[in-house]
Amino acid sequence: MNRPELEGTAHLLDELDKKLIVVLRDGRTLIGYLRSVDQFANLVLHKTIERIHVGKEFGDIPRGVFIVRGENVVLLGEIDAQKEANLPLRQVTVDDILDAQRREQESKQDQQRLLTKALKERGLNLMPDLTHDDMF
Amino acid sequence: MLPLSLLRTAQNHPMLVELKNGETYNGHLVSCDNWMNINLREVICTSRDGDKFWRMPECYIRGSTIKYLRIPDEVIDMVKEETAIKNRGRDNKGAKSQRGRPATRGNFGRGGGKTGNIGGRNLAQKTKQK
Numbered sequence: 001m002n003r004p005e006l007e008g009t010a011h012l013l014d015e016l017d018k019k020l021i022v023v024l025r026d027g028r029t030l031i032g033y034l035r036s037v038d039q040f041a042n043l044v045l046h047k048t049i050e051r052i053h054v055g056k057e058f059g060d061i062p063r064g065v066f067i068v069r070g071e072n073v074v075l076l077g078e079i080d081a082q083k084e085a086n087l088p089l090r091q092v093t094v095d096d097i098l099d100a101q102r103r104e105q106e107s108k109q110d111q112q113r114l115l116t117k118a119l120k121e122r123g124l125n126l127m128p129d130l131t132h133d134d135m136f
Numbered sequence: 137m138l139p140l141s142l143l144r145t146a147q148n149h150p151m152l153v154e155l156k157n158g159e160t161y162n163g164h165l166v167s168c169d170n171w172m173n174i175n176l177r178e179v180i181c182t183s184r185d186g187d188k189f190w191r192m193p194e195c196y197i198r199g200s201t202i203k204y205l206r207i208p209d210e211v212i213d214m215v216k217e218e219t220a221i222k223n224r225g226r227d228n229k230g231a232k233s234q235r236g237r238p239a240t241r242g243n244f245g246r247g248g249g250k251t252g253n254i255g256g257r258n259l260a261q262k263t264k265q266k
Binding site for chain 1: 138140156172199207
């Protein structure tokens with residue numbers, strides 16, 4: 001795209017209509033076609049899927065059209081169609097990945113409880129913020 | 137089509153709004169503004185864990201608390217049709233103005249002259265009155 005006024009500046013206009021991966025502040029991953037952006041990096045994603053990763057497995061949930069408020073975006077990346085075809089990951093069904101995700105979250109919470117308990121026994125009262133879902 | 141214009145196009149359509157705190161609001165969009173503040177009607181609010189629900193006839197959401205909005209596919213199709221129609225209009229206009237450019241310029245010049253004349257006439261009248 002020929003935009004001399006934007007030379008040397010980072011911008012999203014080159015990414016229009018490409019397939020992008022978007023990571024949100026809550027850790028969710030969206031994959032869709034970027035249809036529009038504005039000065040706040042608000043995004044319009046088309047034919048979006050939400051991809052959940054657990055270990056070496058992933059699952060896709062179709063989600064449709066998104067208007068993402070820019071301030072919640074952590075990362076945008078173009079998806080290489082060729083590399084996407086041979087991912088070192090295994091796709092599983094939505095139900096399976098949701099199960100795996102739940103198990104992962106539960107084991108994380110158990111771990112956190114153990115840590116809190118161990119620290120408490122040693123005289124440190126760590127209050128984990130359980131409502132904190134913001135990874136970044 | 138900017139994201140906020142798309143949101144305006146989505147008025148009267150059902151949508152899902154997720155807030156930064158994880159609560160989701162399902163309802164029909166009534167109105168929105170340039171700050172992404174929105175009004176919804178016939179709303180179902182769902183708690184972060186998806187275990188509690190509230191129904192309300194209407195609600196107002198401050199734009200800055202929104203994480204994302206999910207809108208129906210047909211809204212994007214509506215936009216595509218609109219832009220196609222607009223582009224057709226623009227092409228026609230472009231062709232016309234290109235063809236008619238000398239004429240337009242001529243008109244412009246003449247128009248300017250005319251106003252000048254009017255001014256002159258007025259001036260003349262004024263001078264006559266004097």
